[in-house]
Amino acid sequence: MNLVLPSTWPLLLAQEVSSSAWLAEPFPLLPLLSRQMVIYIAWLALGFFGAFPGIVAYMVWAERKVAARFQDRIGPNRVGPLGLLQPIADAIKLITKESIVPLAADKVVHLLAPVLILVSAFLTLAVIPFGFGSKEGNRLTGFTPIDLPSGLLYLIAVSSMSSLGIFLAGWASRNKYSLLGAMRAVAQLVSYEVPQVLATIPIVLWTGSLSLVAILNRQVDVDWFLFSPPGFLAFVLLTIANIAEVNRTPFDLPEAESEIIAGYHTEYSGMRFGLFFLAEYLSVFSVSCLGTILFLGGGSLPFFDFPRSMLTDALPSFILVNTFTTGVFFFKVLCYVFLMFWIRATLPRLRVDQLMAFAWKTMVPLSILNILIAAIWQETVFGHNLDYLPSFTDKVWGWLITGPIVLVAVIVVLKLSRQAATSTAPSAISARRTAAMASR
Amino acid sequence: MIRILFGILATLGILTALGTVLARNLVHAALFLVAFFFLVACQFVLLEAEFMAAMQVLVYIGAVAIILMFGIMLTRNIQGDETTGGHWVRKLPAAAVALGMLAVLVAGILDEKPLGGRPAWSAIQARPEAIVPSADGPPVDARSAAIADMSRSVGVEMLQRFVVPFEIAGLLLTAALVGAIALAQSEEREDSSRSGASSDMRGGTTMQPAPGFGVKLAATPNGSAAGLSAKLHPASDTNLS
Numbered sequence: 001m002n003l004v005l006p007s008t009w010p011l012l013l014a015q016e017v018s019s020s021a022w023l024a025e026p027f028p029l030l031p032l033l034s035r036q037m038v039i040y041i042a043w044l045a046l047g048f049f050g051a052f053p054g055i056v057a058y059m060v061w062a063e064r065k066v067a068a069r070f071q072d073r074i075g076p077n078r079v080g081p082l083g084l085l086q087p088i089a090d091a092i093k094l095i096t097k098e099s100i101v102p103l104a105a106d107k108v109v110h111l112l113a114p115v116l117i118l119v120s121a122f123l124t125l126a127v128i129p130f131g132f133g134s135k136e137g138n139r140l141t142g143f144t145p146i147d148l149p150s151g152l153l154y155l156i157a158v159s160s161m162s163s164l165g166i167f168l169a170g171w172a173s174r175n176k177y178s179l180l181g182a183m184r185a186v187a188q189l190v191s192y193e194v195p196q197v198l199a200t201i202p203i204v205l206w207t208g209s210l211s212l213v214a215i216l217n218r219q220v221d222v223d224w225f226l227f228s229p230p231g232f233l234a235f236v237l238l239t240i241a242n243i244a245e246v247n248r249t250p251f252d253l254p255e256a257e258s259e260i261i262a263g264y265h266t267e268y269s270g271m272r273f274g275l276f277f278l279a280e281y282l283s284v285f286s287v288s289c290l291g292t293i294l295f296l297g298g299g300s301l302p303f304f305d306f307p308r309s310m311l312t313d314a315l316p317s318f319i320l321v322n323t324f325t326t327g328v329f330f331f332k333v334l335c336y337v338f339l340m341f342w343i344r345a346t347l348p349r350l351r352v353d354q355l356m357a358f359a360w361k362t363m364v365p366l367s368i369l370n371i372l373i374a375a376i377w378q379e380t381v382f383g384h385n386l387d388y389l390p391s392f393t394d395k396v397w398g399w400l401i402t403g404p405i406v407l408v409a410v411i412v413v414l415k416l417s418r419q420a421a422t423s424t425a426p427s428a429i430s431a432r433r434t435a436a437m438a439s440r
Numbered sequence: 441m442i443r444i445l446f447g448i449l450a451t452l453g454i455l456t457a458l459g460t461v462l463a464r465n466l467v468h469a470a471l472f473l474v475a476f477f478f479l480v481a482c483q484f485v486l487l488e489a490e491f492m493a494a495m496q497v498l499v500y501i502g503a504v505a506i507i508l509m510f511g512i513m514l515t516r517n518i519q520g521d522e523t524t525g526g527h528w529v530r531k532l533p534a535a536a537v538a539l540g541m542l543a544v545l546v547a548g549i550l551d552e553k554p555l556g557g558r559p560a561w562s563a564i565q566a567r568p569e570a571i572v573p574s575a576d577g578p579p580v581d582a583r584s585a586a587i588a589d590m591s592r593s594v595g596v597e598m599l600q601r602f603v604v605p606f607e608i609a610g611l612l613l614t615a616a617l618v619g620a621i622a623l624a625q626s627e628e629r630e631d632s633s634r635s636g637a638s639s640d641m642r643g644g645t646t647m648q649p650a651p652g653f654g655v656k657l658a659a660t661p662n663g664s665a666a667g668l669s670a671k672l673h674p675a676s677d678t679n680l681s
Contacts, residue, residue, distance in 0.1 A: 109471070150591050153494040160502030164474065167509055171467060183513075186506055193502075210491075210591045 043145040048122060056281040057087035063281075063341050070345035091274070099270035102174060109172035114268065114275035116165030121282040123158040127151035128289045129213050131299050131326040134318055135311050140220065142213035143299075143322050150210040155290065156197055159245070162283065163189040166254070166264050169276075173267035181263020184352065185254030188244060191359040192251075196241035198367035199234045202374030203294050208386055216298040220308055222382065222390055224297040228398060229406040230374040235295040237367050242287040243340060244359070246280065250347040253355060288336040289329075296332045299325030361417040369409045377402050446486055453479040466512045474505045491590035 061076065061083065068075030076083030101110055131143030141147065148154050163186050170182020203225055204210060207218040225231040244251040255263035265276045292298060300307065307328075311321045350358070381390045381398035390398075456479060459472035477500040484493035554560045586593045598606050 106465075106467075109467070112471075148490060149588050150491040150494055153491065153498065153591065157494045157498035157502060160498055164501060164505055164509070167506065168467075168471070171509075171513070186510070190503075190506060208592075209589070 040145070047145065048125070052122070052125060052282065052285070053278065055285060056278055057091065059281050059285060059337060060090070060277075061087050062337075063344075066338065066341045067345050070342075094274035094277075095271050097270035099272050100267075102267050104174040105267065106172040106174070109168050110267075111272070113165050113169035113172055114265075114272050114279065116168065117162045117279040118275050118282070120158050120161040120165060121279045121286060123161075124155050124283070124286040125289065127155055127212055128286070128293060129216050129298055130289075130329050131322040132216075132307060132311060133213075133322065135308070135313070140213070140217055140308065140311075142216055143326060144213060147211060147213045151212040152200060152204065152210045152215070155212075156193075156200075159283070159286070160189075160193060162279070169268070170264040173264070175267050177260040177262075178264050178266045180260045181254045181256075181266070184260075185247060185264060188247070188251060188254060188355060188359075191356060192241045192244035192363075195237055195359065195363035195367045196245060198364065198371065199238040199241060200294060201367075201371050202230055202234050202377075205371070205374055205378055206382060212293055216293060216300070218386075219297040220300045220305070224295065224300075224302055226295045226297075227302070228377055228381070228395075229402045230370050230377050231295060233366070233370050233406050233410065234374070235291070237363055237370065238291055238294065239336075239339070240363065242291060243343060244355075246283045246287055248284070248340060249344040250350050251355065252349060253352060256349060284337060284340060285333070288333045288340070291336050292329060292332045296336075299327075299329040301328065357417070357420075361420060362413060365417075366409065366413045369413065370406075373402050373405050373409065376405065442486060446483070449479050449482050449486070453483070467509070470505065470508050470512055473508070474501055477501050477505065488587050489590065491594060 064086075065075040065083070076086040079085040079089045101107060126145045127148050129142030129144035129147070133141035133143040135141070166185045166189070167182050170178040170180075170185070173179075203215060206222075206225065207215045209215070209218075219225060226235050247254050253259070255265070260266075265273055268276060307321050307325050311317055377398050380401055381394045382388065383390075453476055456472045456476040460469050460476060463469040463472055477496060480500075481493040481496040484490070484496060552560050
């Protein structure tokens with residue numbers, strides 16, 4: 001040991017840290033567990049049992065504070081400084097409350113439903129690259145629990161499981177309002193899943209892969225996908241669909257208190273209700289992570305190669321860069337979450353028919369058109385070779401060609417859908433009215 | 441390790457399949473079916489086909505199971521006390537169809553014609569080794585490359601070798617979609633006083649909330665119950681195609 005000079009220790013650590021050794025070599029102290037398994041267990045223990053529930057608890061606090069500011073109030077300020085201990089008090093209250101199961105309810109399914117929703121919300125976080133990870137050649141491995149080759153598809157698949165849980169919650173409660181809420185929720189989730197998936201297709205087209213780490217790498221190479229007309233349109237579509245997917249205002253018909261008391265979780269109390277609460281905020285967090293990783297470049301900075309160029313094989317550089325990129329990532333997620341709070345505090349609730357018409361007559365046509373525009377952007381800017389990095393003039397040409405097309409597409413689709421709404425709705429209502437008169 | 445996992449998953453799969461058939465409550469049966477779909481997805485993961493696993497979850501749990509649930513909600517008696525029983529003579533055609541289906545499947549599997557010069561699956565004794573992630577650069581052989589980028593290989597196969605079946609399936613789904621919309625439209629036109637839709641949907645004796653559902657959906661100004669069911673189909677179409 002004493003032969004090792006102080007200046008060479010980064011190299012030794014680099015050998016230790018370089019990912020091939022991580023993956024292949026068994027961990028020296030625990031011969032039964034491979035290094036990869038230790039990393040998985042650390043992710044589970046620290047991330048999924050520690051950090052993410054904590055983030056969710058303080059998201060609730062942040063939302064109450066933000067909403068209070070919007071309404072010229074102060075918000076929670078009694079428990080701890082600035083009300084910072086409020087989430088803990090709420091959690092204790094929820095855990096100690098009695099868990100009431102209705103007599104007519106289906107006991108097993110009644111318990112299973114919130115668990116299913118929570119599991120689906122947790123599983124989505126398993127593929128998100130929070131930071132840059134280490135470097136292989138010029139490719140980042142991503143600071144992620146697991147890098148699936150088809151991670152985007154996995155994410156959409158597990159998040160679609162939550163509609164089943166909501167449905168079961170509404171059915172198992174044997175309550176009219178619960179079932180109504182569940183029906184509304186499933187109709188809404190299934191409808192808005194279509195534009196949500198269609199809005200991610202430009203990203204897959206530009207990256208040539210479904211892996212979220214590959215998407216991160218591509219955005220570090222070329223700029224964020226947000227900085228293109230089709231990318232911006234896709235980001236807006238994805239954000240709207242995301243808000244609808246997590247049942248938040250203005251799309252909170254499934255849990256509209258004034259119409260159907262609270263929808264599918266009317267008959268839940270105590271920690272079972274707490275699971276719904278946790279799942280809702282957890283899915284807000286995970287869709288914000290999705291929007292960040294798809295369009296806002298994950299943990300990267302715009303226009304700079306800075307964090308990646310600093311990343312070497314040395315352990316201090318690894319730790320510093322990952323702390324920095326993870327911090328940038330969470331800052332972006334925070335902005336995205338704030339946007340959702342802002343929309344919730346500002347906009348009123350939609351009607352059912354408006355909701356459906358907006359999904360099928362505006363969002364779906366726009367996102368299908370956007371895929372075509374994204375193909376034009378791919379042809380003019382990115383070319384066919386994934387190694388080709390577009391120059392500034394390429395991007396200017398891309399903006400000049402696709403920008404007007406996006407504008408025209410948005411105006412035409414909005415105008416057509418509005419025309420359809422104004423031309424059919426009154427005539428249908430008047431037809432029904434005359435029919436009702438005739439039957440009388 | 442993988443053998444033990446396979447054994448556990450296969451046993452659970454058979455148990456949930458039995459549960460699907462034997463459960464008296466239709467929603468419980470559907471839930472067993474969902475569990476079975478999930479276990480099939482787990483088997484795909486064991487076979488290193490995680491793209492197929494994600495597809496299985498997306499299509500079967502995310503879309504098919506939901507539509508199944510909606511179908512169950514609209515049936516008369518979800519407890520399955522009277523309607524699912526009956527005289528054994530009535531069950532004969534169903535048994536014949538099921539056994540015939542089984543016979544066709546077994547015959548088809550045993551009479552497999554291998555594709556592209558590969559040996560038949562029954563001739564293969566050893567399982568190929570699991571993929572070890574290569575330290576740097578692309579995966580080593582064609583098989584690992586296909587596994588690491590399965591979405592691309594599935595897409596290429598779909599649009600080259602299997603393009604005709606793929607397009608025919610898409611055409612079939614489009615026809616089903618148009619048919620569903622046509623059915624929903626004609627229903628809406630018939631019941632101008634809206635009494636038909638809600639009386640169709642009522643009728644559940646044990647299921648209390650069903651009337652509320654029918655009344656509420658029929659009362660929405662533009663969508664109505666028929667519109668809702670028509671709108672559910674495009675989603676499944678998108679997922680499948």
